[in-house]
Amino acid sequence: MSELGFRCESVSHAFSNRGATTVALRDVSFSAQPGEFICLVGPSGSGKSTLLRILAGLLQPSSGRVIFSEEADATRPATALVFQEDGVFPWMTVRENVAFGLEMLGVSKAEREQRADALLSDVGLANLGSSYPHELSVGMRQRVGVARAFVADVPLLLMDEPFGALDALTRRVMQEQLLRLWRLHRHTLVFVTHDVEEAIALADRIVVFTDRPGRVLREFVLPAERSRGPSTEPMPEVQEISRQVWSLLLGGVEDASARMEQ
Amino acid sequence: MNPIQSRARIPSRLISVVIALAAILAWEAMSRAGSISPFLAPAPSAVVEALFALFVTGEILPHLLATLYRVFAGLFIGGVAGGVLGLLMGAIPRLREIADPFVAAVHPLPKIAILPLFMALLGIGDASRIAVISLGVFFPMMINTMSGVSQINQTHLDVARNYGAGGAKLLTRVLLPASLPMMLSGLRIGMNLALLFTITTEIAGATVGLGALMWMSWEVLRLENLYAVLVVIMVLGLTCNMAMKFLTQALTPWSPAEERTSSQSTLASQSLIASLKDNG
Numbered sequence: 001m002s003e004l005g006f007r008c009e010s011v012s013h014a015f016s017n018r019g020a021t022t023v024a025l026r027d028v029s030f031s032a033q034p035g036e037f038i039c040l041v042g043p044s045g046s047g048k049s050t051l052l053r054i055l056a057g058l059l060q061p062s063s064g065r066v067i068f069s070e071e072a073d074a075t076r077p078a079t080a081l082v083f084q085e086d087g088v089f090p091w092m093t094v095r096e097n098v099a100f101g102l103e104m105l106g107v108s109k110a111e112r113e114q115r116a117d118a119l120l121s122d123v124g125l126a127n128l129g130s131s132y133p134h135e136l137s138v139g140m141r142q143r144v145g146v147a148r149a150f151v152a153d154v155p156l157l158l159m160d161e162p163f164g165a166l167d168a169l170t171r172r173v174m175q176e177q178l179l180r181l182w183r184l185h186r187h188t189l190v191f192v193t194h195d196v197e198e199a200i201a202l203a204d205r206i207v208v209f210t211d212r213p214g215r216v217l218r219e220f221v222l223p224a225e226r227s228r229g230p231s232t233e234p235m236p237e238v239q240e241i242s243r244q245v246w247s248l249l250l251g252g253v254e255d256a257s258a259r260m261e262q
Numbered sequence: 263m264n265p266i267q268s269r270a271r272i273p274s275r276l277i278s279v280v281i282a283l284a285a286i287l288a289w290e291a292m293s294r295a296g297s298i299s300p301f302l303a304p305a306p307s308a309v310v311e312a313l314f315a316l317f318v319t320g321e322i323l324p325h326l327l328a329t330l331y332r333v334f335a336g337l338f339i340g341g342v343a344g345g346v347l348g349l350l351m352g353a354i355p356r357l358r359e360i361a362d363p364f365v366a367a368v369h370p371l372p373k374i375a376i377l378p379l380f381m382a383l384l385g386i387g388d389a390s391r392i393a394v395i396s397l398g399v400f401f402p403m404m405i406n407t408m409s410g411v412s413q414i415n416q417t418h419l420d421v422a423r424n425y426g427a428g429g430a431k432l433l434t435r436v437l438l439p440a441s442l443p444m445m446l447s448g449l450r451i452g453m454n455l456a457l458l459f460t461i462t463t464e465i466a467g468a469t470v471g472l473g474a475l476m477w478m479s480w481e482v483l484r485l486e487n488l489y490a491v492l493v494v495i496m497v498l499g500l501t502c503n504m505a506m507k508f509l510t511q512a513l514t515p516w517s518p519a520e521e522r523t524s525s526q527s528t529l530a531s532q533s534l535i536a537s538l539k540d541n542g
Contacts, residue, residue: 053420056420056424057424058420058423058424078426079424080424080425081420081421081424083417083420083421085417086415086417086418087417087418087421089418089421089436089439089440090516090517091439091440091442091514091516092435092439092516100421100422100425100435101425101426103435104425104426104427104431105426132515132516133516134516134517152425
């Protein structure tokens with residue numbers, strides 16, 4: 001079990017806070033093929049993080065549903081979340097953090113440490129297993145979060161702007177590393193970002209969201225056999241997609257400012 | 263700690279020591295010159311002599327042991343009760359809402375004012391004293407633990423639940439370690455209050471204990487003994503705070519060093535503020 005497809009069917013979600021209701025998602029429908037790298041792109045406040053929480057099973061949608069391709073066994077499929085920051089537990093060593101998912105699954109200490117160390121050397125943190133997160137840079141902590149997501153070998157990885165707080169250089173290195181890990185493990189990956197270039201560099205498919213309430217504006221499928229990565233000059237076909245994503249997002253921003261002026 | 267800080271730190275410590283030595287020397291000189299009454303303010307040399315005698319004759323030993331017993335009994339009872347209740351109140355918002363008015367009503371009471379009531383209920387022995395001391399420890403421990411648990415980072419909870427943590431695993435791997443720094447700071451405040459309440463309750467009618475020894479020295483006008491006991495209490499307080507610092511470092515090696523040093527340097531002022539607050 002290393003990949004898992006799913007289909008969102010008219011997923012809507014509304015929060016109520018002190019009587020006021022905020023619609024975060026409205027009628028969101030899209031699907032993911034097993035092993036696909038999907039980027040959700042949209043302005044902040046378009047409910048992308050809410051959708052990730054629904055996919056992770058931390059939230060129940062107000063209406064609509066998510067159907068997983070392997071839901072026959074009745075249990076919810078395992079997912080692994082990576083957040084922009086704060087996802088790493090400060091009270092655990094780097095090794096314990098990475099092994100956390102395995103620990104919860106009841107894997108023996110020896111095996112989970114061995115698997116955690118293997119993943120740590122994959123992300124270039126081989127010597128830092130016994131360190132505590134406060135001794136690491138923000139970028140290194142984020143790598144711990146990514147390694148933790150991959151180590152448990154869950155079929156669906158969910159990442160909420162994981163590289164949003166990183167400087168441009170670290171971000172590129174992390175994108176390369178993520179692509180390498182994804183090619184190695186071929187998990188289905190849902191990656192939230194507001195950075196179009198990042199989405200273009202990584203994804204098989206880009207789902208563009210609108211401003212609140214979040215709706216799916218359009219989906220773009222990128223050519224699978226292209227060479228990906230942050231350092232690759234996109235081919236003309238991909239550049240065209242990038243232009244269209246930008247104009248959709250900018251159109252949405254113009255709509256919003258037009259609404260405000262009225 | 264960066265080198266600039268440590269270079270600036272040495273002179274201020276040195277200045278503190280010099281001031282203390284100068285004050286003691288001036289006191290000694292004035293006492294010998296007869297400009298202050300050696301009876302009300304015995305010379306430092308006389309105090310040291312009395313201190314020495316208290317230990318050599320073993321006179322102080324039962325008093326010291328009685329005080330330590332009360333401090334740790336109160337710390338244990340109040341700490342455990344406050345920790346458990348704080349955990350529950352932090353984890354269950356409804357329980358917190360229900361308990362909040364009771365905490366708000368009882369917490370501001372000067373705990374020492376409850377001693378007569380406890381003496382009526384529990385007798386004039388150690389039980390009533392330990393009850394007051396425990397109550398003093400209980401509140402900071404409960405309030406700190408509660409806020410430690412209720413202020414836990416939502417992202418950490420989401421990650422933990424996403425990886426399937428629940429029940430005992432969630433408690434021992436996430437909730438407890440996440441609130442441990444706050445619990446330890448509650449325990450530190452509680453410890454200083456325990457010392458304070460122990461000495462105070464011992465003054466009120468105890469026959470044994472450092473507070474009682476101090477009071478008896480006053481009654482028989484052996485003021486050099488009174489000063490000597492004050493020195494013992496001071497050293498006891500310093501030792502307890504250093505032990506607490508060591509415990510905190512041993513139990514929470516993950517918390518960033520700068521946070522720890524800042525909490526250390528304000529340790530004395532914090533415990534002072536806490537004791538002032540608690541005595542209304």
